[in-house]
Amino acid sequence: MKTEPQLTIEDYQFFLEHVNGFVAIDTAGRVTYINKQICDFCRLDHDTAIGKHITELFPFSKMMDTVNFNQSESKTEFYFYEGRFSASTRHPMYKNNKLIGVAEYDIFEDMALVEAFVNHYINLDEELKYFKEESQRLLGAKYTIDTILGRSYTIRNLKEKLRHVARGDSTILITGETGTGKELIAHAIHNLSKRRLRNFIRINAAGIPESLAESELFGYDPGAFTGASKGGKKGKFELADKGSLFIDEINQMPISIQSKLLRVLQEKELDRVGGSKNIPIDVRLIAATNQDLNNLVSKGYFRKDLYYRLNVVEIHVPPLRERREDIPLLIEHFVEQCNNIFGKQVKKIDEAALEILLDYDWPGNVRELQNVIEK
Ligand SMILES: Nc1ncnc2c1ncn2[C@@H]1O[C@H](COP(=O)(O)OP(=O)(O)OP(=O)(O)O)[C@@H](O)[C@H]1O
Numbered sequence: 546m547k548t549e550p551q552l553t554i555e556d557y558q559f560f561l562e563h564v565n566g567f568v569a570i571d572t573a574g575r576v577t578y579i580n581k582q583i584c585d586f587c588r589l590d591h592d593t594a595i596g597k598h599i600t601e602l603f604p605f606s607k608m609m610d611t612v613n614f615n616q617s618e619s620k621t622e623f624y625f626y627e628g629r630f631s632a633s634t635r636h637p638m639y640k641n642n643k644l645i646g647v648a649e650y651d652i653f654e655d656m657a658l659v660e661a662f663v664n665h666y667i668n669l670d671e672e673l674k675y676f677k678e679e680s681q682r683l684l685g686a687k688y689t690i691d692t693i694l695g696r697s698y699t700i701r702n703l704k705e706k707l708r709h710v711a712r713g714d715s716t717i718l719i720t721g722e723t724g725t726g727k728e729l730i731a732h733a734i735h736n737l738s739k740r741r742l743r744n745f746i747r748i749n750a751a752g753i754p755e756s757l758a759e760s761e762l763f764g765y766d767p768g769a770f771t772g773a774s775k776g777g778k779k780g781k782f783e784l785a786d787k788g789s790l791f792i793d794e795i796n797q798m799p800i801s802i803q804s805k806l807l808r809v810l811q812e813k814e815l816d817r818v819g820g821s822k823n824i825p826i827d828v829r830l831i832a833a834t835n836q837d838l839n840n841l842v843s844k845g846y847f848r849k850d851l852y853y854r855l856n857v858v859e860i861h862v863p864p865l866r867e868r869r870e871d872i873p874l875l876i877e878h879f880v881e882q883c884n885n886i887f888g889k890q891v892k893k894i895d896e897a898a899l900e901i902l903l904d905y906d907w908p909g910n911v912r913e914l915q916n917v918i919e920k
């Protein structure tokens with residue numbers, strides 16, 4: 546038969562004396578037990594401490610809160626005392642369901658230890674911040690809605706619309722002249738969406754030769770064509786899985802690729818070049834064009850069905866000349882940007898120069914304004 550080890554009252558006392566600090570009070574606040582360690586630490590006389598009111602010994606003690614506020618759970622408080630840090634945890638003591646007092650034990654630590662811990666935590670926090678920024682940079686969507694500047698009604702309205710449409714999964718077509726900020730907006734949409742922690746993949750339809758466009762977008766399987774890498778390769782769609790794919794200058798997409806693109810958007814699955822199985826994909830497509838797609842459709846350069854599929858939500862960015870109120874703010878921003886890059890201290894633009902900038906038509910829009918300020 547197993548016998549339970551019997552602990553004597555001395556054994557319990559031995560334990561209580563080895564806790565950093567241990568105090569017990571009755572419900573009137575009188576000290577019923579206090580260990581030697583806390584007395585030595587606070588330079589109190591052990592024998593006269595017994596029976597005193599707790600606040601007489603420790604004016605900041607919160608032990609009576611447990612009695613006064615009927616706290617049935619343990620509470621921890623932090624103190625700094627004599628250059629040391631202490632954490633005190635107090636418990637209500639019950640006997641036959643009746644509160645008979647409160648016991649509190651302390652953990653004192655060297656400030657050096659606490660400091661080391663806090664520094665360690667700060668370092669971790671900084672590292673985390675660094676990795677967050679780094680992952681944002683690697684994932685590619687570096688602009689947010691706050692990078693889109695403008696006080697005009699048009700821009701405020703546009704930002705409102707972005708906040709609204711970014712939430713869903715529908716395909717978004719961004720239209721507008723060159724330099725109006727379409728790329729900026731594509732980034733902002735991704736960063737506003739629930740996909741923001743996943744990849745933001747970009748591809749410019751004008752930049753890829755027709756012969757490569759299909760494998761760039763949809764990937765290829767091993768041995769798909771001569772020169773294909775052994776293991777095959779993921780296309781942009783697969784890379785953007787669970788994230789967003791931004792196809793810039795979609796108006797330049799070769800017509801041969803357009804039908805496959807349409808199929809992928811409709812079926813939500815793709816087959817790689819030379820592949821035999823369908824791969825399911827979950828991608829939010831954001832497309833941009835600086836030409837009127839409707840016009841291209843009527844000329845036969847763009848598939849009508851694809852145009853309708855893309856144009857679920859259209860975000861039109863008006864040219865700068867139609868929102869001149871934004872010019873001063875943009876100038877201020879680009880001057881500041883140039884000051885930072887070139888180490889200059891330019892504060893203001895001459896009134897006469899500003900007049901000219903406000904009157905100009907800006908065919909190259911915000912990009913042109915940026916270049917002019919830089920010059
Ligand atoms: N509202 C804005 N606030 C701040 N910067 C802007 C704004 N609009 C555009 N820009 C800046 O202007 C430049 C051009 O913008 P962006 O590249 O997005 O234009 P785009 O519409 O994609 O042009 P393109 O059709 O020629 O590709 C970028 O440097 C961008 O950061």
Ligand SMILES: [Mg+2]
Pocket residue numbers: 727728793
């Ligand atoms: Mg662009």
